[in-house]
Amino acid sequence: MDAIAILPTLATVNGALVHTLPDDLYIPPDALEVLLDTFEGPLDLLLYLIKRQNLDIINIPIAQITQQYIAYIQLMGVLNINMAAEYLLMAALLAEIKSRMLLPRQPDIQAEEEDPRATLIRRLQEYECIKNVAEQIDALPRMERELFSTLVDVSTLSVAQPLPELPLQDLLLAFQAVLKRVDQHSHHQITQEPLSVRERMTHILDTLNSVDSCIFSQLFRQIEGRAGVVVTFLAILELGKEALIEIIQIEPYSELRVKAI
Amino acid sequence: MDIKHIVEAILFAAHRPMSVKQIQQVFPELEQPELTEIQTAIDAIIDDYRPHPIELKLIASGYRFQVKAELSPWVARLFEEKPPKYSRALMETLAIIAYRQPVTRGDIEDIRGVSVSSSIIQTLLEREWIKVIGQKPVPGRPSLYGTSKQFLDYFNLSTLTELPTLEEIHSLNESIADNPTPQASRENPQTTT
Amino acid sequence: MDIKHIVEAILFAAHRPMSVKQIQQVFPELEQPELTEIQTAIDAIIDDYRPHPIELKLIASGYRFQVKAELSPWVARLFEEKPPKYSRALMETLAIIAYRQPVTRGDIEDIRGVSVSSSIIQTLLEREWIKVIGQKPVPGRPSLYGTSKQFLDYFNLSTLTELPTLEEIHSLNESIADNPTPQASRENPQTTT
Numbered sequence: 001m002d003a004i005a006i007l008p009t010l011a012t013v014n015g016a017l018v019h020t021l022p023d024d025l026y027i028p029p030d031a032l033e034v035l036l037d038t039f040e041g042p043l044d045l046l047l048y049l050i051k052r053q054n055l056d057i058i059n060i061p062i063a064q065i066t067q068q069y070i071a072y073i074q075l076m077g078v079l080n081i082n083m084a085a086e087y088l089l090m091a092a093l094l095a096e097i098k099s100r101m102l103l104p105r106q107p108d109i110q111a112e113e114e115d116p117r118a119t120l121i122r123r124l125q126e127y128e129c130i131k132n133v134a135e136q137i138d139a140l141p142r143m144e145r146e147l148f149s150t151l152v153d154v155s156t157l158s159v160a161q162p163l164p165e166l167p168l169q170d171l172l173l174a175f176q177a178v179l180k181r182v183d184q185h186s187h188h189q190i191t192q193e194p195l196s197v198r199e200r201m202t203h204i205l206d207t208l209n210s211v212d213s214c215i216f217s218q219l220f221r222q223i224e225g226r227a228g229v230v231v232t233f234l235a236i237l238e239l240g241k242e243a244l245i246e247i248i249q250i251e252p253y254s255e256l257r258v259k260a261i
Numbered sequence: 262m263d264i265k266h267i268v269e270a271i272l273f274a275a276h277r278p279m280s281v282k283q284i285q286q287v288f289p290e291l292e293q294p295e296l297t298e299i300q301t302a303i304d305a306i307i308d309d310y311r312p313h314p315i316e317l318k319l320i321a322s323g324y325r326f327q328v329k330a331e332l333s334p335w336v337a338r339l340f341e342e343k344p345p346k347y348s349r350a351l352m353e354t355l356a357i358i359a360y361r362q363p364v365t366r367g368d369i370e371d372i373r374g375v376s377v378s379s380s381i382i383q384t385l386l387e388r389e390w391i392k393v394i395g396q397k398p399v400p401g402r403p404s405l406y407g408t409s410k411q412f413l414d415y416f417n418l419s420t421l422t423e424l425p426t427l428e429e430i431h432s433l434n435e436s437i438a439d440n441p442t443p444q445a446s447r448e449n450p451q452t453t454t
Numbered sequence: 455m456d457i458k459h460i461v462e463a464i465l466f467a468a469h470r471p472m473s474v475k476q477i478q479q480v481f482p483e484l485e486q487p488e489l490t491e492i493q494t495a496i497d498a499i500i501d502d503y504r505p506h507p508i509e510l511k512l513i514a515s516g517y518r519f520q521v522k523a524e525l526s527p528w529v530a531r532l533f534e535e536k537p538p539k540y541s542r543a544l545m546e547t548l549a550i551i552a553y554r555q556p557v558t559r560g561d562i563e564d565i566r567g568v569s570v571s572s573s574i575i576q577t578l579l580e581r582e583w584i585k586v587i588g589q590k591p592v593p594g595r596p597s598l599y600g601t602s603k604q605f606l607d608y609f610n611l612s613t614l615t616e617l618p619t620l621e622e623i624h625s626l627n628e629s630i631a632d633n634p635t636p637q638a639s640r641e642n643p644q645t646t647t
């Protein structure tokens with residue numbers, strides 16, 4: 001049980017300098033480093049103490065392990081390693097098991113409640129299993145480390161995206177909102193030419209777009225009857241009013257021509 | 262390990278096009294092959310993949326594997342997204358063009374009271390719902406927009422006069438008009454008009 | 455166009471693992487091959503790529519092309535960033551969830567003997583390696599965690615059964631029974647140094 005003086009001054013406890021580690025603590029030369037590399041918890045620390053001495057979990061010498069465990073957590077406290085309450089809880093449990101074993105056996109009572117030592121052994125075993133598989137999983141080949149995804153460019157593929165749907169209802173409601181806003185600021189007014197006139201205005205402009213000019217009468221189509229003639233005439237007047245077309249008569253009594261401006 | 266094998270792996274794993282020089286840099290310093298060796302490997306890989314649906318292509322910044330364009334129709338469904346929704350501004354713009362055509366962008370802005378983004382006009386033109394039917398004879402000669410035959414087809418109308426009148430629009434079912442989510446009205450389109 | 459050719463293109467273009475069923479869905483509706491035909495194509499592709507540095511691998515969410523592990527020393531050099539490392543605490547928590555699912559945070563703490571930090575659970579949830587699969591019907595209704603397909607995908611596994619075998623705890627009862635007076639050996643510190 002040689003304590004190895006690792007540092008000239010190990011720590012300061014209650015104002016007193018600590019130069020040596022507790023006597024009952026076996027510390028191999030590399031142990032302090034391990035110690036500082038915080039354990040994953042009291043079970044991990046216990047496992048470390050057991051494994052380091054090649055002990056079998058099933059037959060852990062409780063008294064010895066308890067001593068070492070407590071020495072370690074004292075040291076961790078001394079070194080200011082942030083110690084969770086779980087470590088202290090485990091110390092209490094170990095102390096309890098140790099004290100029980102000093103008492104004469106009382107088979108009746110032991111049959112009723114679970115032997116805390118057996119419970120501790122089972123927990124140590126289970127934790128050891130998990131610790132082992134966690135290490136194995138960590139060693140599995142995994143993405144970003146041993147395995148890499150392939151990336152094949154797809155930007156040259158032509159993919160037609162479906163276009164958004166627009167229900168007529170939505171369009172009309174949007175327009176209703178516009179009309180309401182316009183009504184509120186009444187400096188604007190949406191005049192009420194029938195839609196047929198506006199449609200015809202577009203049609204006439206569209207026609208005039210492709211020709212230089214056309215004869216007035218060509219814009220009328222007999223097949224549409226009287227109502228159609230009226231709509232066309234109103235459309236031409238409206239286009240003229242909005243200065244979108246020009247109605248020209250080259251010489252008196254000659255045919256009127258209509259021209260997009 | 263053989264150079265071609267490594268070059269092929271690098272080209273598949275790199276998430277960017279790789280020049281011959283860049284490929285060389287990926288090798289550990291003391292094992293870097295000559296550029297010509299890498300080029301030879303690349304040429305061999307290009308040959309290897311001829312029968313495959315992917316190809317190793319040289320583009321400006323280097324070589325990259327890409328899916329052959331002829332496969333487009335077969336893989337297109339991988340990339341189909343749910344179509345986006347049209348914005349309120351777009352719908353308003355389209356409605357104004359329908360009811361007030363021929364109109365300029367300025368006219369639409371006057372009515373809406375806010376500016377109309379070029380992208381909205383662009384979207385409507387691309388969708389072929391509207392078209393330019395002339396220029397207004399004012400300074401700047403702004404385009405005049407009107408609705409198209411495709412617009413009527415899409416909304417299943419034979420003429421614009423089948424659209425509700427302004428009065429009818431005003432009296433569109435209020436409960437639906439007040440509903441802020443257009444989806445709701447989509448789900449029960451029967452309840453109005 | 456031949457099914458194998460198209461399946462290969464889909465697998466390369468998808469940029470995510472694809473199940474046989476998902477591959478079938480990519481084909482245009484009226485030309486979808488049978489699942490068995492797709493499986494045959496996949497098997498042939500797997501064979502085709504044996505001499506290549508990439509492989510088509512079945513993992514939990516489907517098939518994916520990946521660079522073979524033996525190429526990682528070269529390919530890893532493409533990326534400046536080191537692959538993420540995970541703490542022992544995180545790996546142990548993940549292992550407990552994998553082998554003992556469904557488990558609550560309390561169950562994990564019981565096994566590890568320490569409290570589990572929220573950030574570990576958070577990281578595992580964000581990586582989508584674990585997910586909440588329910589609530590335990592006890593006071594407080596704690597979340598029950600299980601592992602996801604993404605967990606298996608990341609670790610190159612197709613099912614949980616491919617995880618390393620967990621040694622069963624069997625020797626405990628017999629040993630204690632075989633050892634009627636454990637006190638004696640316990641108090642006999644033969645290995646004390």
